[in-house]
Amino acid sequence: MRSACASRRALLAIALSCGMFASFAPAGAQDASMPLKGETVRIYVGFSPGGGYDAYARMLVPHFEKKTGATVVVENRPGGGGLTALNQLVRAKPDGTSMMMLNGEGAIMAQLVKQDGVAYDMTKINTLARVAHEQHLVLVRPDMPDTLKEIQAAGKKIKFSAVGRIDNLSDYAAVLCEALKLDCQIIVGYKGSKEAGLAVMNGEVDALAISDGSGNEYAQGGKTKVIAAIGNARSPFKPEVATVYEQFQLPPDRKWYMDFRLSIKDYGRVMVAPPGMAPDRLKYLQQVWKEILTDPAVLAEANKSQRPLSYEAPETLNKTIKEILESLSPDKIKDINEVLQKKYS
């Protein structure tokens, strides 16, 4: 009896020590080719669960885990339209265990117009890869004219719906109105882009400038119609709709605002890391994300869940940020502020 008990105890001791060894093993077995193996990586999302940023992050996590051997936790840290999470990321340890799925366009715009609460510098943040970017479409009520030319010729006031003063919806509406010299009023205050879309459907406003995926969705069933694409190329969702640049020959001074806003668009939804990261770790992460975002299987999965990917290398994106944030004169920034925030309010 006693010996059975003792042997059971011995077995337990062996099992326990095996368990302890197993639990320490991943940290000990860190090899140079997989520096994050066994680590816990946090990917911040500046919005609540269920939004586009959250969905993108959660879609990519299993692939990142597979490639790096890390355990990834998606942390939703909503607040300040994504600013709070980015401010927190900047303060995180730059060892590759903290990253953020960022609304890059919003972050650049907020820094540019010196929005309250900005405590980061986009030129210092480490860009890992662009995950996706979207074209924008102009949607109008069904009883509005079919082309921007007719709307321009009618000379009537057009009301756009938007969420805040500086967000994609109101920015694109403002640069469109500025480029075409339209008489516009941008009504901000809608809770989200879907509510802004509903406002066009129920006739509360006349038009909306919105990302092509959502715009295409709202235009189904004839409650709204798409009359133009804002961008250098047509939207894959609406290839039959011409871009504003195709429909109009714009003088350079008016075209500038639209070009400027479109250059920020290229930054899109982007994966970033805190400033001050060791070069080899940064290079490793950039490579991992490149492999994930260009993997045909991942691309197919993304297309299936209607969250298409469009990888862009960090070098190109960094160049864009520097151009936008460092080359503009204070007067030009003042102009941009005027057009985006005041002129059409």
Next chain:
Amino acid sequence: MLDAFLSAGGQVFHPTVLAAMLLALPIGLIVGLLPGISGISALAFLIPFTFGMEPLVGLAFLLGSYTAVSQGGSMTAIVLGIPGEVPNAATVLDGYPLAKQGRAGYAIGAALMASALGGMFGCLILILLLPVMQPVVLAFASPENFFLCLAGIAFIGVLSSGAAVRGLIAGGLGVFLSLFGYDPTEGVPRFWFQFEYMLDGVRLIPLALGLFAIPEVLALMTSGKQIARGDSIEPISYRQGFQGALAVMKYWGTSLRSSSLGAVIGVMPGIGGVTATFVAYAMARQTAGNPETFGRGRIEGVIAPEAAKNAEEGGALVPTLALGIPGSSSMALLLGGFVILGLQPGPEFLTKHLDIAFALAIICAFGNVVASVSMFMLSKPLMHVTRIPGRILAPILLVLVVIGTYSAQNNSYDVLWVFIFGLLGIAMERFYYSRAALLLGFVLGELIERYFLVSLKAHGPFFFMRPIALIIVALVVLGLLWPNRRRIIGLWRPA
């Protein structure tokens, strides 16, 4: 149409669909029972599990858990006086006093029956509105939403039993608290004191849990006694529950009115469950006899918010399916789930997948009933919770409240705020200021500001000259004057 309905029925009662739903129900019930953890968290947690599922199976899984959450939430509201989800706060007002009197089972029975019937009513509305739902949703623009929120504010005085002025003061404080952080239209932060957390102002979950949970935890801690006390404590039995369920039938008018109100509020995107439950409660109080006894354990005060809450969710499916515009924040998440499953709600959805839309309505109705029945089976152990000594229960609750608050946004400041608002809650309870009125003022303050400014900009100063807006105003005035109708008619008649 009938074909689509029959096909939907056939699809829903397929073993895999039913199995998915039954698998999800316990998860929903547990999430609902944990204070502060909302249905949104349950959906966010479950969505990844639906990868690779057949669309209807996946949707049954999501909706099944979701319908169960609110049933769980009302249980904690009744048994512990702590709302499991923010809209359940209205159930605390009369449900908790009943639990204190040792009649938790009675309140639980009524809440579950009202939830089941309300949920079925909401789904019925959904089925009836499916073919014509687009014009209904589109008839409500910012001015209508504004007046609906204003209607909610008008009922604040009603919420505080016998102390209308104190109710209004509390409501005013709620509106004041809603003004912190980004303003809803221009996005300029107000009163943020250069403190990053305050950019988004006061958060709903710390406020609701602080106001309702902390005072109860403190009371349990200091007295050390069980929740159910008093002279007439009834023995724990299912009988109480059955009596409660029968009460819903007895007060069928209250159930029906509250369900209709809930469904209507649900149809309008952005108004939300908190408004639905509180306005339903206030309406029940206005239309019942002896309104001054509300807040001391009237069963109608449990029935009304519960019926409205579950009907609201059925209603919220209307804009989600018809226009692809979520009727509530949980619906926004559900919409994400749809897309993952390869379905795109919106105008085309109804022409292409009418059967799935009907199937969802059936799942929603069925889920409500099954969740209520399973909760009823759990009601006996839940009633025992009210008999646990406070010194044992209080620390457990405190831990749950802290975890619930933290998990909402992964923010430790939220936990700090729960205690700050807890102090406010204790003070309000001590001096008889209605905590419900504060919460409603807080929720509606932001909405009123938003819809007022948008209405003004989009429709000009005469934005109220719209038929539905005027009808809402007329109904509110009628609702407020209803208890005094005899006096008013008396004034009208020549002496």
